[in-house]
Amino acid sequence: MNNYSYLVGNKLYINLTNxxxxxxxxxxxxxxAFHDLDLWLSKEPSESEVIGSFPELSTVDEExxxxxxxEPTYKIDNIIKISEYLHACGKKTRLNTNGQAEILFGGNVPQKLRGYIDTVSISLNAVEKEKYNTLCHPVLGEKAFEAIIDFARECKKYIPKVVLTVVDVISIEDQKKAEEIxxxxxxxxxxxxYTE
Ligand code: SF4
Known part of the structure; x- marks a missing residue:
């Protein structure tokens, strides 16, 4: 069975693509498996299939x-339509992303998300491109790390809350440097x- 959305506690997560x-x-x-859930998809869902998979929204967290x-931004049109629905239901939306959408797809992704996404959480994961490439193996190679920083700058113009994140698998020193960035x-x- 495809889990197009899933709960961790009362928090509802949407699984658009692998x-x-x-x-x-x-x-x-x-x-x-993640929290005993199989999140591999045999097919990517339409927005109505995602919405149809939701539990009663009054029972889940606001966000x-x-x-x-x-990476959800492979399905940006679905993100926009589902966000519209969620906002109409009184919910807020957060996008967890690797921050490479602009360089992958172009077309000013941060601007497109304006009014639909309330918080964007961008995985920075490292403090320089060599370390990023060793940890994350981006298909974009050398271009990925700077593109993520640019994406965060652009998101700041259009999205109410922007968060850069790292996973605590990197050194404390690098965690501090990432905070400076x-x-x-x-x-x-x-x-x-790591377990999140
Ligand atoms: S953790 Fe890395 S590989 Fe996994 S979905 Fe996120 S960006 Fe992609």
């Missing part, structure tokens, strides 16, 4: 998250625990 431009060492896709087993751009910063 495609990703990275192959991170710490990716939960390297595990068989609903576009997440994965993959976030400060320079003027966005929030969060350290994710």
């Amino acid at each position: 495609r990703c431009s990275n192959s991170c060492e710490f990716c939960i896709r390297n595990t068989d 609903v998250v576009f997440c994965g087993y993959g 976030a400060k320079k751009i003027g966005v929030d910063f969060r350290i994710r625990h």
